[in-house]
Amino acid sequence: MRIGRGDGVADEAEAIPHGGDLGAARRSFPDAPEPWIDLSTGINPVPYPLPPFEASTLHRLPSPDDLAGLKRIAAAAYGAPSPDHVAAAPGTQILIETLPRLVPWSRVAVIGPTYAEHAAAWARGGHTVEAVPDLAGAADATVVVAVSPNNPDGRVVDSRALRRAVASGGLAVLDQAFVDLEDAEQAAPGPGLVILRSFGKTYGLAGLRLGFALAEPALVRRLEAALGPWAVSGPAIAAGCAALADEAWRRDAAEARGRDAARLDRMIHRAGGRIIGGTRLFRTAAFDDAPGLFRRLGEAGLYVRRFPERPDQLRFGLPPDKTAWCRLSRVLR
Template sequence: MTEPLDPIAHGGGLCEAIARHGGAPSEWLDLSTGISPFTLPVPEVPDTVWRRLPESAEVRRVGDLAMRYYGGSVRPLAVPGTQAAIQLLPLLRPDAERVAIVSPTYGEYEQSFRRSGIKIERVATLDAAAPNRAPVVVLANPNNPDGRETVRDDVFGFIRSHRDRLVVIDEAFADLRQDLSMVGAAGMEPNLVVMRSFGKFFGLAGLRLGFVFASPAVLGVLADRLGPWAVSGPALAIAGHSFGRKDLVSELRDKIDRAHGQTRSALNMAGVRIVGDTPLFFYCDVGNGERIRDALAAHHVLVRSFDHTPEMVRIGLVPDELSAVRLRETLRLVHARPQ
């Protein structure tokens, strides 16, 4: 049995930041996550949905809606956040002694495999995973935290060339980059697992909902371990509503696009060097990420720094022009690019 691992520090720790730097939540500009600053309007959930256990027919209905929305070829498995599926990935290849993870990336993949005693091999690119022959390969596309992208043809070629290896693709930030998505191939390629996060694009991370696209055999393993009623009735109801409202989805895309431009402009005007980005966050070289993170926090602006790349911070999207000005001026004040 492996020893418990230290938890990873993620973005979104606003309560901890307040405990250290003071202020009320309303006084903070929290840019520490890659979650949309806008929430798709949700419907009123009927009382019966709260009282009753989720019906299997409703689970299938929402799965079908998710398949069409994401462009899949098979009905996905709804999970209580993709983190729940990440915890179970070692079960899919119980014989694996090694896993190749395109790094740096979302740290919970490494944690999950380490808990099962599986050796981690960090590789810089998907191509670099080819010669090491690890039975499992993990790629986030677009990648978190640096926004790196791997074109779909390259991903598809790797999957076809390595059919004996399980390839896990995390598409948590692909809602606005559908040209990268491998969802359509999942289910037809038995060695492919694609995970989609519902909460990031829709601004509903607190709902804890995600979808896994894979072969029936893989989904069966995950569903068996998750057990019945893994996803709540209210989460299913809100997802079903969201997938069906193309008008609201289009408005949300426009808001995110506008916020992305405002955030980029603020960073450029503050002299911050942008190294990478996705539609929902920026990855920036500020010289000393921890120092800048703490200096911004003293002014109640929260961003994310990283141990693996200490010069970097990740900055989420501002919700409006006033917040963009605040970010710009605060960055200027703390000298985000110290000489």
């Protein structure tokens, strides 16, 4: 499916719907009980226990040494060859927006269906964008974008196969926002390969706005120049340094969220759902009456993710506590 055109102007498009919009949920279901339980995102519902911030992280601008320390810890956590292979940003979304502006006009293949902002950003950058179902459909592309594990179906793409699918001199973009708690390959950057890693989803701290691109140093420098100075806040640097260095917490979180995902699968099956896929942080399922279930959940103050292009499917994030699990169970029964 053709998404954008290559005349320097992106096709006009409606705003892309995202999870987490509880304002829209309240408008749709004004009589639902409070507090709402937001299951519409893939954010870890059990956040990392941050230590207290030093007051200086708020009082002063982050220094180059502060940022360099974060990049060293991120390189070790993500398996990058060196801190020079790491660009830190205020969330991966800004990296998704910035990359297309640094690349000459290209034919871009986005393996989908997937996170819609990738195709939209490349189209806004004036590139010719096509949604393809797999790597075989990307044969003529100079840029190939894949999300692995994919949102919303959890599909995994091998990074070596992705790099082979790109012509010499081209670019492969691998968004691994959901890989931290999975058993899937955690890819390392190399020539022609950019890897995007999300901090907020894994650590349940999406509001801090922190993300990373792993790439060859020359591209890292261009990304950092495009983002400008002080792109990452002092509190985000402090949080990233603490959390990314805590390997034990990450292992425990992977095990705990795996148990939660299995529990959610059992509840979905009992409700007549068919699991399409997902990760340890979300599950996507098909239902015979998905619109009706979405309405019943909304009336009960539970917000899940629906997909206009796939009205038979719903995506469920993980409930954060016993009360939320019980509310979800009552509706699914």
